[in-house]
Amino acid sequence: MSPLSDNPEPIKLRLLSFNIPAGTSTARYHHYVTHSWRQVLPHSQRVENLDAIADFVAPFDMVALQEVDSGSLRSGFINQSKYLATHANMPFWCHQSNRKVGTVAYAGNGFLSRFEPDAVEEHRLPGVIPGRGTLLARFGKGFDGLDVAVVHLALGKRARAQQLKFLSRQLDSSRNLVVMGDFNTAADSPSVRDFCETMALKAPTSGLASYPSWQPQRAIDHILVSERLDAGAAEVFDVTFSDHCPVAIEIELPASLRLESARPVITVESGGWL
Numbered sequence: 539m540s541p542l543s544d545n546p547e548p549i550k551l552r553l554l555s556f557n558i559p560a561g562t563s564t565a566r567y568h569h570y571v572t573h574s575w576r577q578v579l580p581h582s583q584r585v586e587n588l589d590a591i592a593d594f595v596a597p598f599d600m601v602a603l604q605e606v607d608s609g610s611l612r613s614g615f616i617n618q619s620k621y622l623a624t625h626a627n628m629p630f631w632c633h634q635s636n637r638k639v640g641t642v643a644y645a646g647n648g649f650l651s652r653f654e655p656d657a658v659e660e661h662r663l664p665g666v667i668p669g670r671g672t673l674l675a676r677f678g679k680g681f682d683g684l685d686v687a688v689v690h691l692a693l694g695k696r697a698r699a700q701q702l703k704f705l706s707r708q709l710d711s712s713r714n715l716v717v718m719g720d721f722n723t724a725a726d727s728p729s730v731r732d733f734c735e736t737m738a739l740k741a742p743t744s745g746l747a748s749y750p751s752w753q754p755q756r757a758i759d760h761i762l763v764s765e766r767l768d769a770g771a772a773e774v775f776d777v778t779f780s781d782h783c784p785v786a787i788e789i790e791l792p793a794s795l796r797l798e799s800a801r802p803v804i805t806v807e808s809g810g811w812l
Contacts, residue, residue, distance in 0.1 A: 548768075549791040554595055555718035555761050556784035557604040557690070560618070560645065562587070588618060591779050592625035595650065598786065601628070602688040602718035602761075603648035608635045619648030628652060629799075634660045636671040636690070647673040647688040647719070653797045655686075663689075664704055665697040672705060672719075678796050685712040689719035698723060702733040709737060714795060717762040720782065724757050738765045742772040748783040751776075759785045767791065 562584060595601045606618045623631035628650040635646040649658075655675040663670040673688040687709065691698045698721070709715060715737060721730060725744035734741060739762040747754035754774070759782055763769050768790040775784050791797070 548793050549795065549797060550788055551599040551791065552597065552786065552788050553600050553602075553716060553718060553761055554598040554784055554786040555602040555604075555688075555720075555759055556591070556595065556780065557720045557759060557782035558591055558618075558780045559605040560584070560607040562780075585616075587779055588616075588621055589625060592622050594775075594777065594779065594784070595622065595628075596626040599652050600686060600716075601626075601648075601650040602686075603650070604688070604690040604720045605645050606633065606648040608633050608644040608646055619650065622648070623650045626650065630654055632658050632673065632675070634671050634673040634688075636662070636669050645669070647671060647690060649673050649675055649686070649688050651675065651686075653677065653799060656683075661704075661708055663691070663701040665692050665694075665701060667692070667697075670697075670701065672708070674708070677798075681713055682792075682794050682796055683712075684714045684716070684791065684795055684797070685709060687715070687717045687719075689717060689721070691719070691721050691723070693722050695723070695729070699729040702729050706733055706736045712737075713764070714767060714791070715739065715762075715764045716767075716789070717760075719760070720758060721760050722758050725760050725762075730760070730762075734762060737762075739763060740765050740769065742769045742787050743774070743785045746772055746774040746785055748774050748785055750781050751778050751783045754783055759783070761785060761787050763787070763789055 608617050619631045619633040630651040633648045635644045655677050657676040659674040661672045670692055675686045677684040691701050725741035741762050743760045745757055747757050748759040749756045770788040772787045
């Protein structure tokens with residue numbers, strides 16, 4: 539294991555957030571109806587699309603995934619987080635299953651990384667309709683630590699506000715924080731704005747339309763970062779692997795912040811190393 543902290547230069551990380559509804563490509567609104575069977579049954583194009591997604595995410599250092607399947611009927615019993623990590627040569631992966639529909643669909647969050655977290659936490663988000671969560675990877679501790687949270691927030695305004703308040707309590711000790719995911723609302727909405735003010739976060743992806751992927755009109759996918767972290771220009775990518783476009787930024791970490799390169803070890807059920 540080689541610590542990056544041996545290098546006195548600041549560390550730069552390329553971060554990506556991508557909602558990939560179980561690896562199903564949606565290119566038009568009517569596909570939600572005509573392709574609806576793909577949400578419950580396996581099909582060969584899903585694997586081809588996952589391969590394309592793996593190639594796309596491979597250049598990044600950390601990847602947040604939403605609506606990724608952990609191994610149900612519709613995915614051909616493939617844990618898609620593990621599959622993408624393997625094919626993108628990402629040494630570390632973990633997965634949080636938030637919504638299970640029998641054995642047909644296991645939807646949740648995933649996290650892929652080239653660096654090994656010291657701890658991974660799962661939190662269930664509040665809401666009238668269950669099935670939302672956040673996956674939290676902690677690298678180091680305190681002033682010299684980095685916390686990366688993967689979120690997929692509710693569609694309803696009131697539920698989103700509750701979930702963001704819950705997150706602010708869970709993350710209040712984080713000094714260097716990244717929150718990535720599908721917020722289902724704009725970064726300048728009252729609930730996200732209040733969350734950013736409470737947590738001292740900035741929103742480099744604000745205003746970047748990411749949904750729907752074939753004609754982006756809504757900026758609902760975001761990467762929020764601590765104000766004390768330097769962030770480069772945000773990007774949204776014009777790809778049609780999903781009904782969402784992926785968003786990305788590059789951040790620069792203080793030289794004092796320590797990360798460890800991930801190493802191959804035995805994979806565990808809820809996540810692990812490859």
